[in-house]
Amino acid sequence: MAVEDHAEKNLDEENFTAPTVTGPDAAADRQADINREVRQHQEQYRVSGARESQPRLDYAPYRSSVLRHPTKDPHHTDPELIELTSPAFGHRDVHDLESDLTVQGGGEPIGERIKIRGRVMDSAGRPVRNQLVEIWQANAAGRYIHKRDQHPAPLDPNFTGVGRCLTGDDGSYEFTTIKPGPYPWKNHRNAWRPAHVHFSLFGTDFTQRMITQMYFPGDPLFALDPIYQSIVDPKARERLVASYDHDVSEHEWLLGYTWDIVLGGSNRTWMEPEDEN
Amino acid sequence: MAREELRTPVSRGRTVENPPADLTPTPGQTIGPFFGYANAHEEVGLPYRGGPELVSRAHPEASRLHGQVYDGAGDVIPDAMLEIWQADPQGRIPEETGSLNRDGYTFTGWGRQAVDRLGTYSFTTLEPGAPGQGHAPYFLMVIFARGLLNRLFTRVYLPDDEQALADDPLLASLPAERRRTMIATRLDDGSLHHDIRLQGDRETVFLAYPGIES
Numbered sequence: 001m002a003v004e005d006h007a008e009k010n011l012d013e014e015n016f017t018a019p020t021v022t023g024p025d026a027a028a029d030r031q032a033d034i035n036r037e038v039r040q041h042q043e044q045y046r047v048s049g050a051r052e053s054q055p056r057l058d059y060a061p062y063r064s065s066v067l068r069h070p071t072k073d074p075h076h077t078d079p080e081l082i083e084l085t086s087p088a089f090g091h092r093d094v095h096d097l098e099s100d101l102t103v104q105g106g107g108e109p110i111g112e113r114i115k116i117r118g119r120v121m122d123s124a125g126r127p128v129r130n131q132l133v134e135i136w137q138a139n140a141a142g143r144y145i146h147k148r149d150q151h152p153a154p155l156d157p158n159f160t161g162v163g164r165c166l167t168g169d170d171g172s173y174e175f176t177t178i179k180p181g182p183y184p185w186k187n188h189r190n191a192w193r194p195a196h197v198h199f200s201l202f203g204t205d206f207t208q209r210m211i212t213q214m215y216f217p218g219d220p221l222f223a224l225d226p227i228y229q230s231i232v233d234p235k236a237r238e239r240l241v242a243s244y245d246h247d248v249s250e251h252e253w254l255l256g257y258t259w260d261i262v263l264g265g266s267n268r269t270w271m272e273p274e275d276e277n
Numbered sequence: 278m279a280r281e282e283l284r285t286p287v288s289r290g291r292t293v294e295n296p297p298a299d300l301t302p303t304p305g306q307t308i309g310p311f312f313g314y315a316n317a318h319e320e321v322g323l324p325y326r327g328g329p330e331l332v333s334r335a336h337p338e339a340s341r342l343h344g345q346v347y348d349g350a351g352d353v354i355p356d357a358m359l360e361i362w363q364a365d366p367q368g369r370i371p372e373e374t375g376s377l378n379r380d381g382y383t384f385t386g387w388g389r390q391a392v393d394r395l396g397t398y399s400f401t402t403l404e405p406g407a408p409g410q411g412h413a414p415y416f417l418m419v420i421f422a423r424g425l426l427n428r429l430f431t432r433v434y435l436p437d438d439e440q441a442l443a444d445d446p447l448l449a450s451l452p453a454e455r456r457r458t459m460i461a462t463r464l465d466d467g468s469l470h471h472d473i474r475l476q477g478d479r480e481t482v483f484l485a486y487p488g489i490e491s
Contacts, residue, residue, distance in 0.1 A: 014424075052490075053490050055307075059426060062307075065307075065424050068422060069475065069476060071477075075450075077450075077484050077485070078487065080412065082417050087387035089374055121293050125296030126293070136323065146310075146314070149310075198308070206417055209360070211306065211428060212305045212306045236304050237304070
């Protein structure tokens with residue numbers, strides 16, 4: 001098989017790029033098969049007595065992970081110099097309007113207008129200041145602006161689904177957007193992703209760099225989604241679910257959600273009093 | 278103690294107001310397939326025009342760091358995104374903003390690129406100097422991909438100074454065949470070539486740091 005064919009196969013196995021299922025195994029499994037594997041992981045975790053706060057990289061219910069997870073243990077090392085710092089972003093990089101995803105087109109996007117706000121902090125609860133937060137998401141119909149998303153739902157000419165902002169001195173961020181719709185994918189037959197917003201985050205150390213997904217409370221698809229369930233600890237999974245916050249909602253305008261983000265511990269220590277501000 | 282004001286973002290001093298009782302790190306998730314793309318005509322999402330060009334190709338010290346990303350079957354991964362973060366040629370850590378909107382002159386030390394349909398990446402940058410005495414110079418690299426449920430960190434060492442490589446504490450702690458997966462190859466055209474393998478016999482060494490679960 002030519003390299004190009006491999007690349008095409010790798011692109012198509014999960015996405016709606018063509019009207020028919022492409023690979024021999026693509027979308028062959030039933031939801032019940034996935035559920036059984038998810039339960040096996042949960043049970044194995046429950047009896048292990050271990051505590052995990054992150055997703056498993058080796059998580060076969062998410063089929064695309066099978067050939068894309070390392071099989072050797074990561075090499076533990078103390079971070080040094082460049083690893084203890086992070087790139088700086090500023091107003092040269094990000095325009096204030098980029099945090100409002102409802103004003104980027106020629107008109108109003110269709111859907112439920114929402115605001116998402118929260119704080120980015122380290123695991124000591126200290127704010128990550130003046131740092132870049134990026135989001136991307138599907139539109140209200142569950143469709144991304146992406147050449148490889150061909151699932152039959154409408155694009156919205158007034159919605160790109162992409163936003164950026166810088167955190168404030170208190171680590172706060174805020175986005176105004178449209179609530180994304182759930183969408184189908186090809187992990188298995190009748191597979192649907194719960195509605196989510198992708199978040200890309202930087203800390204004060206580059207080792208805190210992370211990308212994740214924020215979900216909405218009460219989504220009936222949580223139990224069926226192998227990407228969400230790849231975090232086998234139930235409490236840890238809930239850390240990705242925003243809270244509805246009526247204090248953030250605005251009269252006759254939008255509904256509000258809050259979601260705080262904790263990055264792994266900063267390994268830098270500062271020679272200054274804790275109350276310095 | 279007085280400290281020179283850094284432009285680099287720092288977290289210090291007081292906690293946020295009413296910090297959450299639970300400060301366990303937020304879990305990561307896969308970048309998924311739709312994080313965007315950037316080409317000569319348009320840009321959507323995380324990748325952006327100029328992301329992989331930390332300096333102009335016309336810069337007298339411009340160097341190319343390039344390679345491919347592979348899965349456990351040896352197939353290329355066409356939907357990965359890579360970032361590098363590095364010191365400048367003098368080993369200094371950049372503190373300048375402007376990576377997302379490059380002015381063509383300021384070296385910010387950070388770049389991002391979505392691989393192409395053949396899993397290929399190519400950064401144009403300056404080669405980093407040694408970050409400290411007894412350490413060999415390297416690029417720090419983070420890898421995201423559809424199918425990869427959390428990011429992976431690795432280092433890409435410059436191959437030229439064999440003594441520095443032999444003395445580097447991290448490399449010294451690895452068996453020889455694993456060590457090789459973190460050292461770039463100098464090609465005849467002067468560029469640095471380095472493949473990333475997420476799985477398999479020649480799997481790249483990925484790093485874990487204290488306090489950062491992976």
